[in-house]
Amino acid sequence: MLASQILAETFARAGFWVQSFPEFKAERRGAPISAFLRWDETSRIHRRYKVQECDVLVVVSPAPPSPEILGTVRPGGLIVLNREPRFPHTGPFDIARVPASRIALENDILSSEGRPMGNVAVLGACVRLLVPDGLAFLEEAVAARMSGAMADANVVAAREGYARCAKQHAVAGDTPVELSPGPEHASARRRSRPLFAVSTTDSRGNHTGTWSLDRPVLTDECTACAVCALFCPEGVISKNDGSMVVDYLYCKGCGICEVVCPVRNAIAMEPVSA
Numbered sequence: 414m415l416a417s418q419i420l421a422e423t424f425a426r427a428g429f430w431v432q433s434f435p436e437f438k439a440e441r442r443g444a445p446i447s448a449f450l451r452w453d454e455t456s457r458i459h460r461r462y463k464v465q466e467c468d469v470l471v472v473v474s475p476a477p478p479s480p481e482i483l484g485t486v487r488p489g490g491l492i493v494l495n496r497e498p499r500f501p502h503t504g505p506f507d508i509a510r511v512p513a514s515r516i517a518l519e520n521d522i523l524s525s526e527g528r529p530m531g532n533v534a535v536l537g538a539c540v541r542l543l544v545p546d547g548l549a550f551l552e553e554a555v556a557a558r559m560s561g562a563m564a565d566a567n568v569v570a571a572r573e574g575y576a577r578c579a580k581q582h583a584v585a586g587d588t589p590v591e592l593s594p595g596p597e598h599a600s601a602r603r604r605s606r607p608l609f610a611v612s613t614t615d616s617r618g619n620h621t622g623t624w625s626l627d628r629p630v631l632t633d634e635c636t637a638c639a640v641c642a643l644f645c646p647e648g649v650i651s652k653n654d655g656s657m658v659v660d661y662l663y664c665k666g667c668g669i670c671e672v673v674c675p676v677r678n679a680i681a682m683e684p685v686s687a
């Protein structure tokens with residue numbers, strides 16, 4: 414999840430619109446998790462739903478992806494693997510590999526159990542493949558998320574992953590990934606759009622209500638029972654002088670309040686006018 418957030422921040426620093434969210438399954442230590450990223454160079458991202466198919470699959474674990482996971486990659490897509498040997502495949506997608514666990518070992522980036530944590534080295538490879546001139550932005554994003562020796566080691570790992578990423582070909586040997594255009598290009602794009610905060614800890618700094626396409630409107634039928642306030646994931650419904658009030662500055666328009674309301678016609682989602 415941290416890797417997804419750092420990559421999202423890298424895209425944001427490089428001037429892209431971006432969206433990042435994790436998916437957790439049954440909770441247990443060491444259980445695999447997935448995180449998803451959408452990015453767009455030209456416009457805001459309004460899609461809020463789960464990702465079923467992807468253009469790029471990034472596998473941070475050194476274990477090879479299962480056929481089910483590979484099946485989520487669209488034809489013509491790209492798979493980035495934490496892996497040194499060739500990956501045997503016949504699918505309609507490109508493969509890039511980076512020895513991320515080895516890089517983590519070389520730089521003493523280990524979990525509390527002593528396992529190499531190659532996530533940032535994998536990000537180095539992703540940035541080389543996906544973010545033009547993005548290494549400096551990745552380094553900034555790593556430094557913003559970590560501190561001290563851990564930040565220094567991971568910045569080195571990011572550079573190593575960037576440098577040691579190779580594309581795998583079906584017949585020919587591996588080739589290094591071609592570098593994208595020069596630094597003027599990146600700084601021009603960075604200037605073209607203000608940087609926004611990337612955080613999953615506290616939404617008060619972001620006026621997340623500006624994202625919403627719909628907003629809940631309460632009617633006179635509302636009994637102020639406050640069930641909607643109980644379920645609102647943003648905590649933006651409150652009771653004031655016996656009436657329910659929605660703070661539209663932070664309401665994301667998810668519609669949960671409308672679904673859980675037990676009173677007919679008490680609340681309805683309406684489109685936000687431009």
Ligand code: SF4
Pocket residue numbers: 631634635636637638639640641642657673674675676679680
């Ligand atoms: S759950 Fe429905 S009736 Fe109850 S306070 Fe919310 S909008 Fe009103």
Ligand code: SF4
Pocket residue numbers: 628629644645646647648649650659663664665666667668669670671
């Ligand atoms: S739409 Fe979602 S975020 Fe907005 S008030 Fe309803 S439950 Fe809360």
